[in-house]
Amino acid sequence: xxxxxxxxxxxxxxxxxxxxxxxxxxxxxxxxxxxxxxxxxxxxxxxxxxxxxxxxxxxxxxxxxxxxxxxxxxxxxxxxxxxxxxxxxxxxxxxxxxxxxxxxxxxxxxxxxxxxxxxxxxxxxxxxxxxxxxxxxxxxxxxxxxxxxxxxxxxxxxxxxxxxxxxxxxxxxxxxxxxxxxxxxxxxxxxxxxxxxxxxxxxxxxxxxxxxxxxxxxxxxxxxxxxxxxxxxxxxxxxxxxxxxxxxxxxxxxxxxx
Numbered sequence: 001x002x003x004x005x006x007x008x009x010x011x012x013x014x015x016x017x018x019x020x021x022x023x024x025x026x027x028x029x030x031x032x033x034x035x036x037x038x039x040x041x042x043x044x045x046x047x048x049x050x051x052x053x054x055x056x057x058x059x060x061x062x063x064x065x066x067x068x069x070x071x072x073x074x075x076x077x078x079x080x081x082x083x084x085x086x087x088x089x090x091x092x093x094x095x096x097x098x099x100x101x102x103x104x105x106x107x108x109x110x111x112x113x114x115x116x117x118x119x120x121x122x123x124x125x126x127x128x129x130x131x132x133x134x135x136x137x138x139x140x141x142x143x144x145x146x147x148x149x150x151x152x153x154x155x156x157x158x159x160x161x162x163x164x165x166x167x168x169x170x171x172x173x174x175x176x177x178x179x180x181x182x183x184x185x186x187x188x189x190x191x192x193x194x195x196x197x198x199x200x201x202x203x204x205x206x207x208x209x210x211x212x213x214x215x216x217x218x219x220x221x222x223x224x225x226x227x228x229x230x231x232x233x234x235x236x237x238x239x240x241x242x243x244x245x246x247x248x249x250x251x252x253x254x255x256x257x258x
Contacts, residue, residue, distance in 0.1 A: 004229055014235055019099040031230075032234075035230060100143070
């Protein structure tokens with residue numbers, strides 16, 4: 001596992017696999033979707049902004065990747081029925097599912113706890129924990145049929161080191177780790193199925209720019225620098241590893257001043 005940050009995927013490493021990417025319209029979700037497509041996967045793009053999904057969809061087609069699919073869905077409002085319908089749609093259109101990357105990120109804004117509202121906490125919890133859990137549960141029958149399925153959840157370093165003003169966001173992201181470890185424990189007899197938590201850490205992305213507007217982008221790893229890690233944890237190289245929490249850029253988890 002020591003080389004996962006610089007993993008060199010072979011050509012067509014994800015060929016014939018069907019992978020669902022949430023939050024696929026921008027940032028790390030977009031980078032992952034494009035990378036998975038380049039490695040031969042058929043990518044199902046999920047996000048709440050149809051225009052952003054269409055842009056990623058067109059980029060995959062223009063690059064010669066397998067024709068993707070796009071599912072516009074707001075995870076803060078997604079219902080049990082919608083998630084069940086999505087499972088039936090994937091079964092009908094593709095007949096299989098080999099992975100899910102949970103890259104969607106629910107965030108309100110930085111503020112003291114005294115200023116945060118109940119609805120903000122609930123929305124962040126739904127997007128970051130509850131909806132990914134419910135979606136994975138709805139799609140589990142498809143994942144169980146795959147010869148090698150991976151569920152990868154993108155976490156946040158403030159969940160590992162909570163700080164002032166991150167409030168409900170940090171609490172919701174903290175729940176991801178518990179869910180991943182519980183799922184891994186319950187799936188321990190399913191040798192074809194794994195779930196892991198990847199914490200990007202400080203990395204140049206739209207989210208980082210929003211939360212750290214004064215930070216120089218040159219001081220951060222580029223968005224695409226995490227692609228080898230995404231390919232490792234989504235692809236066959238990570239088979240047999242489940243319930244792991246791994247950190248790509250450990251800067252803010254090792255420096256308490258940040």
